[in-house]
Amino acid sequence: MSVTLKQTALQSAAPQWQARWLALPLAFAVLAGLAPMLSDYALEIGFRILLLVTLAEAWNLLAGYGGLVSLGTAAFFGIGAYALTGLVNKLGAPLAVALPLAGVCSALLALAVSRAVFRLRGLYFTVGTLALAEATRLFMINYNGFGGATGLFLSQDPPGLRALYLIALGLLAFTTAVMTVATRSRFSILLRAVRDDEDAAAQIGVRPFRIKLIVFVLASFLMGVAGALQGLKLGAIEPYGMFGIQWTVNVLSIVIIGGQGLRAGPLVGAIFVVGLSELLADYPAVHLALTGVILIIVIRFAPQGLVGLVQAWLAVKAQEAS
Amino acid sequence: MSDMRLPIVEATPLLRANGLVKRFGGVVATDKVSLTVARGEVLGIIGPNGAGKSTLIGLLGGALTPSEGTVEFDGVDVSGWQAAERARRGIGRTYQIPRPFLDMTVRENLLAARFSLHPFDPRARAHEACDRILERTGLADAAHLSARALPLLRRKRLEVARALALNPKLLLLDEVGAGLVDAEVSELIELIQSLRRDVEGIVIIEHVLRVVRECCERLVVLNFGRTLAQGLTADVLASDEVAAVYLGTAQDRSKSPPAADKSTVAAPVANALSALVTQSPTRADTHPLLELRDIHAGYGQARVLNGVDLTVRAGQVIAILGTNGAGKTTLAKVISGAIRPTAGQMRVDGADVTRSPAHEIARLGLSQCMEGRRIFATLSVEENLLLAARGIAAPERAQRLDHVYALFHDLKERRSISGTSMSGGQQQMLAIGRALMSRPRLVLFDEISLGLAPVVMDRLYDALAELRRAGLTMLIVEQDVERALALADEVHVMEHGRIALSGTARAIRDDPRLRHLYIGTAD
Numbered sequence A: 001m002s003v004t005l006k007q008t009a010l011q012s013a014a015p016q017w018q019a020r021w022l023a024l025p026l027a028f029a030v031l032a033g034l035a036p037m038l039s040d041y042a043l044e045i046g047f048r049i050l051l052l053v054t055l056a057e058a059w060n061l062l063a064g065y066g067g068l069v070s071l072g073t074a075a076f077f078g079i080g081a082y083a084l085t086g087l088v089n090k091l092g093a094p095l096a097v098a099l100p101l102a103g104v105c106s107a108l109l110a111l112a113v114s115r116a117v118f119r120l121r122g123l124y125f126t127v128g129t130l131a132l133a134e135a136t137r138l139f140m141i142n143y144n145g146f147g148g149a150t151g152l153f154l155s156q157d158p159p160g161l162r163a164l165y166l167i168a169l170g171l172l173a174f175t176t177a178v179m180t181v182a183t184r185s186r187f188s189i190l191l192r193a194v195r196d197d198e199d200a201a202a203q204i205g206v207r208p209f210r211i212k213l214i215v216f217v218l219a220s221f222l223m224g225v226a227g228a229l230q231g232l233k234l235g236a237i238e239p240y241g242m243f244g245i246q247w248t249v250n251v252l253s254i255v256i257i258g259g260q261g262l263r264a265g266p267l268v269g270a271i272f273v274v275g276l277s278e279l280l281a282d283y284p285a286v287h288l289a290l291t292g293v294i295l296i297i298v299i300r301f302a303p304q305g306l307v308g309l310v311q312a313w314l315a316v317k318a319q320e321a322s
Numbered sequence B: 001m002s003d004m005r006l007p008i009v010e011a012t013p014l015l016r017a018n019g020l021v022k023r024f025g026g027v028v029a030t031d032k033v034s035l036t037v038a039r040g041e042v043l044g045i046i047g048p049n050g051a052g053k054s055t056l057i058g059l060l061g062g063a064l065t066p067s068e069g070t071v072e073f074d075g076v077d078v079s080g081w082q083a084a085e086r087a088r089r090g091i092g093r094t095y096q097i098p099r100p101f102l103d104m105t106v107r108e109n110l111l112a113a114r115f116s117l118h119p120f121d122p123r124a125r126a127h128e129a130c131d132r133i134l135e136r137t138g139l140a141d142a143a144h145l146s147a148r149a150l151p152l153l154r155r156k157r158l159e160v161a162r163a164l165a166l167n168p169k170l171l172l173l174d175e176v177g178a179g180l181v182d183a184e185v186s187e188l189i190e191l192i193q194s195l196r197r198d199v200e201g202i203v204i205i206e207h208v209l210r211v212v213r214e215c216c217e218r219l220v221v222l223n224f225g226r227t228l229a230q231g232l233t234a235d236v237l238a239s240d241e242v243a244a245v246y247l248g249t250a251q252d253r254s255k256s257p258p259a260a261d262k263s264t265v266a267a268p269v270a271n272a273l274s275a276l277v278t279q280s281p282t283r284a285d286t287h288p289l290l291e292l293r294d295i296h297a298g299y300g301q302a303r304v305l306n307g308v309d310l311t312v313r314a315g316q317v318i319a320i321l322g323t324n325g326a327g328k329t330t331l332a333k334v335i336s337g338a339i340r341p342t343a344g345q346m347r348v349d350g351a352d353v354t355r356s357p358a359h360e361i362a363r364l365g366l367s368q369c370m371e372g373r374r375i376f377a378t379l380s381v382e383e384n385l386l387l388a389a390r391g392i393a394a395p396e397r398a399q400r401l402d403h404v405y406a407l408f409h410d411l412k413e414r415r416s417i418s419g420t421s422m423s424g425g426q427q428q429m430l431a432i433g434r435a436l437m438s439r440p441r442l443v444l445f446d447e448i449s450l451g452l453a454p455v456v457m458d459r460l461y462d463a464l465a466e467l468r469r470a471g472l473t474m475l476i477v478e479q480d481v482e483r484a485l486a487l488a489d490e491v492h493v494m495e496h497g498r499i500a501l502s503g504t505a506r507a508i509r510d511d512p513r514l515r516h517l518y519i520g521t522a523d
Helices: A002-037 A040-065 A073-091 A095-117 A123-142 A161-184 A186-196 A198-203 A208-234 A245-258 A265-279 A284-301 A305-321 B053-061 B083-089 B106-117 B123-136 B152-165 B182-195 B209-215 B233-238 B240-250 B267-276 B328-336 B358-363 B381-387 B394-407 B409-413 B424-436 B454-469 B481-487 B505-509 B512-517
Strands: B015-024 B027-037 B041-046 B068-073 B091-093 B170-174 B201-205 B218-223 B226-232 B290-299 B302-312 B317-322 B343-348 B366-369 B442-446 B473-477 B490-495 B498-504
Touching: A002 A161, A040 A073, A040 A161, A040 A186, A040 A208, A040 A245, A040 A265, A073 A095, A073 A123, A073 A208, A073 A245, A095 A123, A095 A208, A123 A245, A161 A186, A161 A208, A186 A198, A186 A208, A186 B106, A198 A208, A198 B083, A245 A265, A245 A284, A245 A305, A265 A284, A265 A305, B015 B053, B027 B041, B027 B053, B027 B068, B027 B201, B027 B218, B027 B226, B041 B053, B041 B209, B053 B083, B053 B091, B053 B170, B053 B201, B083 B091, B083 B106, B091 B152, B106 B123, B106 B152, B123 B152, B152 B170, B152 B182, B182 B201, B182 B209, B201 B209, B209 B233, B218 B233, B218 B240, B226 B233, B226 B240, B240 B454, B267 B394, B290 B328, B302 B328, B302 B498, B317 B328, B317 B481, B328 B358, B328 B366, B328 B442, B328 B473, B358 B366, B366 B424, B381 B394, B381 B424, B394 B409, B394 B424, B409 B424, B424 B442, B424 B454, B454 B473, B454 B481, B473 B481, B481 B505, B490 B505, B498 B505, B498 B512
Parallel strands: B041 B201, B041 B218, B091 B170, B170 B201, B317 B473, B317 B490, B366 B442, B442 B473
Antiparallel strands: B015 B027, B015 B068, B218 B226, B290 B302, B290 B343, B490 B498
16 A cells, blocks of 8 residues: 555656756746846846855755855855956956856865864854854955955956846856755755764764765855856955955845745745845835844744745645645 | 775674773773674673763764774774764664654655765665665654654664664664563564674663563673673673662562552651642642543644543552553643643643643643653753742752752762763653652653663652652653552553553553553563
8 A cells, every 4th residue: 555655656746846857947048038138227136136046055055955054155255256356367267267267266265174164063163164254354355465455356348247147047057956966866865964963974874074075165166156256247356345244144144034945945035135125225224124124033933934934834725725 | 994904704703892991081981891792693781871881882883982992893993983984884873862864754864874875876776775674663654754753762763774774784772672662672672683684793782671681692781881790691680790780679570569668768858758749738629630631632633642531639649551652741741731732621620721831830730750851951950950949939949959859869969060961860860850849749750761770760769659658649651560550559551542441550450451552561
């Protein structure tokens, strides 16, 4: 009897799987196809959402799936932006090479600090990464080799808004693919095992350091490319903006509002946060206060974020129906 | 890490520990312990709580690095190896307090072990291998459930299943039998016996003597971190020395008088106890202290209690027996107000408290000694105790504290250390003491003997007998039928969320239906 149950479960799951496989590429194709029709304002907002979703996905991979709650987003984001500027200015690297290489630079930073930060667990890891972000920011401000506090200019003109939008879309597509592999494959089982109980995972042969390093490097790479893209868009970078804590905080609030450890969380959260900031663009003080209030409410009443709330509601509906 | 593996000759034991020492700060938890596990052997490690048994498992499994000494596994010195490397080499362990990956399904818990060893195993084969283990350990029906949904005892099974998914050569089982009724113990013994074919050696830490007696060829007895005795199982269990530090009356319980009949309590202790017990007001004569009528309760979709009726009068000692999953702990949770019944009524002194939150029920004088002790780890022993007597005048509070210390001397000596750094038996004393600090009228003791050495159980049940004499009303949920029957006036046996059998302790003891409910009660 259990065998028949299993079979029906598989059969009903199969079409869903196919639908999901098709839906994502289709969505990306539509977003890309829309590009020529969008106004500058829409492209601007679209770029921002895409960039933030990328960052949030990367952070979600670390924190939601890997249990590595990092406050070091800004460090990897900033390094990416500086690496891109250096690669383009000094070596004249084409963008197609410079963007991924900028991500590699961030990944190398992650690799370099991994031994130190992985010695810290839980909250201590969080504080450690925050210290890392602050340290890199202060270094960039005070060290004159990379333009010091005034920053650097990109020697070539940044590409147009439409091109940037498409690059950001491409980056998100890549991020989504990475996330799908990391959260659906057998690697995700090892990752979640390490998240739930590192010691117990080690006792069944999982090497926690290796697993954590893989996601840390992967997430840092994505954050680095995102930073490079932001640097490319601005054409001029300075340490206060690129290494600013607001990147870290924005990403955090997006994931919390959207839903931690849930696939749709970052997208919903980013749309919500960007939408709110646009609505209240003329009232910056109100915007900040309101974001704070919303965060408190979400943490208190919907720990799984907006997506979690909808899921719970759908589950209740489904139960009522049956 | 030498890759030069020694040629394995016949004589190489599967595991050899030489002079293992583990110090935590100034405390020596393991002191020069040496042992070997031969291929095909099942070795038992017994000893009182706090003797360093779990530390030893940690040292063998790699969770802890020894301060001195070596561990050789399969002819290779693995002393410096990380836990993960030892696991990959073939050492599987379970945790005494289960540590499943809570937010993963049961099958995924096993797959983690499988995929860490064979990352490129075909999916179907990995699933099949895991399902086979789940089938064997009786978890097949739970494969899709999240591990969080499993109750304690099924989590223990998951511990074993997860260790087996590693396909280990050596299996370290840390108290997997705790809390099982006889029928389940028989199942466990059968499982261990069947594992002999798949595993080259097993090390068992266990307080359930039947498991030790029927599974282990040899025993090592630890006491204060040292090896007290070592030898063939029958010889060790027969030794007087072991009986003194560990077995207590467990060996010949039939001969010893029931704990409740002992009447040698020092007068000050007796006085101290009556000061901790609130005698019920006279109107309790008209109304029972606690009354449950047709209680239904459960967790979400799962119905656990299907109409329980129970009446507790002041001064009574009532034991609730039943197999695991019968609903005993759920009943305890309903009484404490931790979960609300979906139907039925609960009355205290005739007043309806069915919908009352837990703190209001506690204020009526109902106190709980919860399963799993629930000691606050960040608080000291004394703080744990005082917590239960908040809002009481300081002199009165100090007095109650003294009374609890008079009952359990161990606690007084350890008053300022963290509550969870004590041995299991002392923690259970703390949990009992904490339940008494509120000067309750009724205390519910839920599985207080779980995971304790027989000699410690003796002490706890002596304390309960003293409390009974002091007039405390008690509800005792217990797996150890003999101990419960010896103490209780009235016994209820639960089955499938209902009370299937009730009567006086004397009548129930001879009732064939009790035997029937606990199939396998051989001796």
